[in-house]
Amino acid sequence: MSAHHDETNGRASDPGSPASSYDPSPETPLLSGQTTPRRRTRTPLPKLQIGILMLVQLAEPITGLVIYPFINQLIAEVGITGGDDKKIGYYAGLIESLYYMTEASTALHWSRLSDRVGRKPVMLVGLIGSCLSIFAFGLSRTFAALLISRCISGMLNGNAGVMKSMIGDLTDSTNMSQAFALLPIVFCTGGTLSPLIGGTLAHPEQRWPHLFSGKFWYDYPYFLPCAVSGILVALFTLIMAIWLKEVRKPIAAEPSSSSDVEQAAPQTETSLPLRALMIPSVIYPVANYGMLSLADMCFLALFALFFASPIDVGGLGFPPSIIGTLLGLLGLVDAVVQTLFFARVVERLGAKTTFRVGVFALFPLFFLFPVLNWVIVWNGGERTPLLWVLITLQLSLVLLMDMSYACIFMLITAAAPNKRTLGAVNGLGQTVASTARAISPAMVTSIFAASKQYNLLGGNLVYVFMLGVILAFFILSGHLPEPPEEKQD
Incomplete structure (x- = not known):
């Protein structure tokens, strides 16, 4: 199990190899090697270590998205709405937001702590918290218990x-973009598996009464999908605990006797004030990450609410099984598209342009919501071929939006002035993104509910509002700095 440090971090240990000519110290600007005209050999990725980190990424959608196919039905069954289906959006949005609200309050602290004690122990705490909280969610029978379980999950999880x-x-x-390109693929995989788990395994006593006939399954009809998600995350935790290696020593343990190191970075990351990162080259990528997270979560929350809401309330009236299947198929196709085309698209267009194409796709993505309701109402509630064509078009636009994630991850990492600030910059980005994710579900579902309840703009105020948000987002994306390698080209 012991391996040379250079092998662990993916850099060749042979001084004569091309890859060994660049071994950035914590004080070296992350993309400084790209300012030279010489094109260096790409360093091979440390496959085992990156693979384990992808499991950490997979755990987030596995536990976070499993509730989406049944959350509206669960809210109705808990009884908090008093039988008024129009209020489901308010309470569903609150549950969906709480995870990210608590995550936003702790994400930066977890990132800074990982620089002190190492990345591995912090990620272990996050995985264990996710595992326990999703089990607790499945065993919750009151609205308060649902809220508490989501808060615990967000508070303990700073893994992203x-x-x-x-x-x-x-x-x-040389290989940073290659590694970050894997993240949306893995998230898409989780986006395929998790909704299928949630939509298929909810209410097992109704679907498979010969296997789940005990009183427990009637009392806890959503425990099975939560338990399956929790078991998967427990397996990921075990794999990480055994095989993941720390890449470098925590900052507190690193020597600082070298005079040139002291001159290059007189302050360690732990003593670096946040105001030192408040520069345009950091602020714009972080702000765009926040806006992308907001738009994505608004779409996901609206998708679940819109497809589940009755037709006369402005939705499509689909059951959880169909919603879960659609989200699962979307994740599957998304993973294939990202795998086959993402690298080629970014190589041709660049990270910034690819990101902006994904942002532009949000305009028709949200515009199609009222169109879908109009089509199903026009056809008397029938699910016509035209309806399915438009649903397919809408989900296809998600593929463009999802390409933006790997792009913004690369842009944020490139924005870190040096290795010492890597944890702080990523923690700042995660804090902003989590704040956006905390606000967006409750915000958009509340506007949806108010739009329908008070017939604002014919019930379409929520979509007009989102189009305005996306317009501001597209303008903001124009201020993204060009990555160094694209400036060079």
């Missing part, structure tokens, strides 16, 4: 920012 920081530790300027 820490995991991206560790990818920065494991890679150099």
Whole structure:
């Protein structure tokens, strides 16, 4: 199990090899090697270590998205709405937001802690918290219990920012984009598996009464999908605990006797004030990450609510099984598309342009919501071929939006002035993204509910509002700095 440090972080240990000519210290700007005209050999990725980190990434959608196919039905069954289906959106949005609200309050602290004690122990805490909280969610029978379980999950989980920081530790300027390109693929895989688990395994006593006939399954009809998700995350935790290696020593343990190191970075990351990162080259990528997270979560929350809401309330009236299947198929196709085309698209267009194409796709993505309801109403509630064509078009636009994620991860990592600030910059990005994710579900589902309840703009105020948000987002994306390698070209 012991391996040379250079092998662990993916850099060749042979001084004569081309890859060994660049081994960035914590004080070296992350993309400084790209300012030279010489094109260096791409360093091979440390496959085992990156693979384990992808499991950490997979755990987030596995536990986070499993509730989406049944969350509206669960809210109705808990009884908090008093039988008024129009109020489901308010309470569903609150549950969906709480995870990210608590995550936003702790994400930066977890990222900074990982620089002190190492990435691995912090990520272990996050995985264990996710595992326990999803079990608790499945055993919750009151609205308060549902809220508490989601809060615990978000509070203990700062893995997203820490995991991206560790990818920065494991890679150099020649293979960083290759590693970050895997993240949306893995998330799409989770987006395929998790909704299928949630939509298929909810209410097992109704679907498979010969296997789940006990009183327990009637009392806890959503425990099975939550338990399956929890078991998967427990397996990921075990794999990481055994095989993941720390890439570098925590900052507190690193020597600082070298005079040139002291001159290059007089402050360690732990003592670096946040105001030192408040520069345009950092602020714009972080702000765009926040807006992308907001738009994505608004779509996901609206998708679940819109497809589940009755037709006369402005939705499509689809059951959880169909919603879960659609989200699962979307994740499957998304993973294939990202795998086959993402690298080629970014190579041709660049990270910034690819990101902006994904942002532009949000305009028709949200515009299609009222069109879908109009089509099904026009056809008397029938699910016509035209309806399915438009649903397919809408889900196809998600593929473009999802390409933006790997692009913004690369842009944020490139924005870190040096290795010492990698944890802080990723933690800041995760804090902003989590804040956006905390706000967006409750915000958009509440506007949806108010639009329908008070017939604002014919019930379409929520879509007009989102189009305005996307317009502001597209303008903001124009201020993204060009990555160094694209400036050079």
